[in-house]
Amino acid sequence: MIPLCIPEIRGNEWKYIKECLDTNWVSSAGKYVDLFEERFKAYMESSQAVVTMNGTSAIHLALQVLGIGKGDEVIVPSMTFIASVNPILYVGADPVFVDVCKDTYVMDVSNVESLITEKTKAILPVHLYGNMVDMEPLMELAQKYNLYIIEDATEGLGSVYKMNDETFKKAGTIGHIGCFSFNGNKLITTGAGGMLVTNNIDLGKKAKHLSTQAKVIEENKAFSHDDIGYNFRMPNILAAMGVAQLENIEEYISAKKEHAKVYDEALKNIKGICLSKELKNENRCPWLYSLVIQDDFGKSRDELILEMKRNHIETRPFFQPIHKMKPYKSFRCGDLSVTEELSSKGINLPSSVGLKKEQIQKVCEVMKLGL
Numbered sequence: 108m109i110p111l112c113i114p115e116i117r118g119n120e121w122k123y124i125k126e127c128l129d130t131n132w133v134s135s136a137g138k139y140v141d142l143f144e145e146r147f148k149a150y151m152e153s154s155q156a157v158v159t160m161n162g163t164s165a166i167h168l169a170l171q172v173l174g175i176g177k178g179d180e181v182i183v184p185s186m187t188f189i190a191s192v193n194p195i196l197y198v199g200a201d202p203v204f205v206d207v208c209k210d211t212y213v214m215d216v217s218n219v220e221s222l223i224t225e226k227t228k229a230i231l232p233v234h235l236y237g238n239m240v241d242m243e244p245l246m247e248l249a250q251k252y253n254l255y256i257i258e259d260a261t262e263g264l265g266s267v268y269k270m271n272d273e274t275f276k277k278a279g280t281i282g283h284i285g286c287f288s289f290n291g292n293k294l295i296t297t298g299a300g301g302m303l304v305t306n307n308i309d310l311g312k313k314a315k316h317l318s319t320q321a322k323v324i325e326e327n328k329a330f331s332h333d334d335i336g337y338n339f340r341m342p343n344i345l346a347a348m349g350v351a352q353l354e355n356i357e358e359y360i361s362a363k364k365e366h367a368k369v370y371d372e373a374l375k376n377i378k379g380i381c382l383s384k385e386l387k388n389e390n391r392c393p394w395l396y397s398l399v400i401q402d403d404f405g406k407s408r409d410e411l412i413l414e415m416k417r418n419h420i421e422t423r424p425f426f427q428p429i430h431k432m433k434p435y436k437s438f439r440c441g442d443l444s445v446t447e448e449l450s451s452k453g454i455n456l457p458s459s460v461g462l463k464k465e466q467i468q469k470v471c472e473v474m475k476l477g478l
């Protein structure tokens with residue numbers, strides 16, 4: 108079986124986790140929690156990092172610290188994993204769905220402005236499959252209308268964007284807050300986990316406070332709480348794994364880029380296959396290698412998925428449009444025709460860090476069967 112995307116555990120994971128077990132520091136206090144935050148923020152070149160239980164709670168926390176709530180609207184793509192959208196509803200705000208670009212699959216920034224109203228408080232771009240949203244024009248819009256930008260960078264870890272002033276910024280550090288997931292299939296994993304990053308010290312402090320039950324600690328007194336906090340803490344044992352994973356992140360990024368090159372080369376001239384496009388000011392880490400099957404390919408995307416399965420290759424169709432699902436149908440949206448088209452034609456191919464060149468060749472051979 109060639110899996111879609113499995114973790115790569117090749118470093119100090121055993122050693123650091125064993126240390127937690129041997130010393131009894133298995134829960135939410137312990138040196139690895141602080142170390143993972145320190146190292147992650149250093150890696151991201153951001154001033155604050157707050158570790159969370161998962162990526163969903165990082166997005167929830169971001170909305171909460173920015174004060175987004177009832178009566179507010181947040182513009183978000185409909186082509187994403189549901190965790191980009193649900194936290195908007197958790198805080199009582201309404202999602203407004205925007206379309207994506209045909210060849211990058213991410214938020215079409217040119218469609219955003221027409222959706223902005225006086226209720227809009229934030230925009231939530233998602234760097235889907237490692238492809239970055241065109242952040243420069245998005246930040247300009249945010250400034251023009253005084254809106255917050257929360258980057259869902261869970262799939263964009265390792266991707267970089269060159270701003271107009273020639274500075275390079277990592278996905279997740281361009282907006283006001285960036286959110287990451289360390290779920291099992293992500294670039295680095297802690298089994299389950301997440302992180303919030305920001306360069307705003309007050310927002311970072313507030314996020315840490317809310318994520319740890321909004322505790323007020325006074326000497327010789329039991330806890331008191333000055334806000335309604337959450338238990339979004341990551342246990343030390345998982346943070347230990349995160350520290351080990353982060354030590355190898357550059358190798359993982361290089362591997363993903365190398366796999367994408369091999370795929371691109373093998374698939375670039377096949378009729379009916381439309382490869383994804385990298386923005387000119389982006390250097391992306393293709394977390395999941397993705398492409399679109401056109402009508403003239405010779406078989407449909409769904410037939411291809413079945414063919415792959417018969418050959419023991421795991422693939423995944425693009426996300427289904429969220430705006431068509433029952434709990435989300437009533438919210439405002441723009442024209443979402445690209446989202447709908449991509450959802451029926453897009454496919455993710457095996458993309459594990461440890462994928463072998465021969466396995467990529469096998470995937471590409473199966474793609475071409477019967478053409």
Ligand SMILES: Cc1ncc(COP(=O)(O)O)c(C=O)c1O
Pocket residue numbers: 160161162163164187188190191233259261262287288289290299300301
């Ligand atoms: C785009 C996107 N947003 C958010 C999440 C949420 O992360 P988690 O599963 O860690 O809650 C994920 C991953 O699962 C994701 O792919």
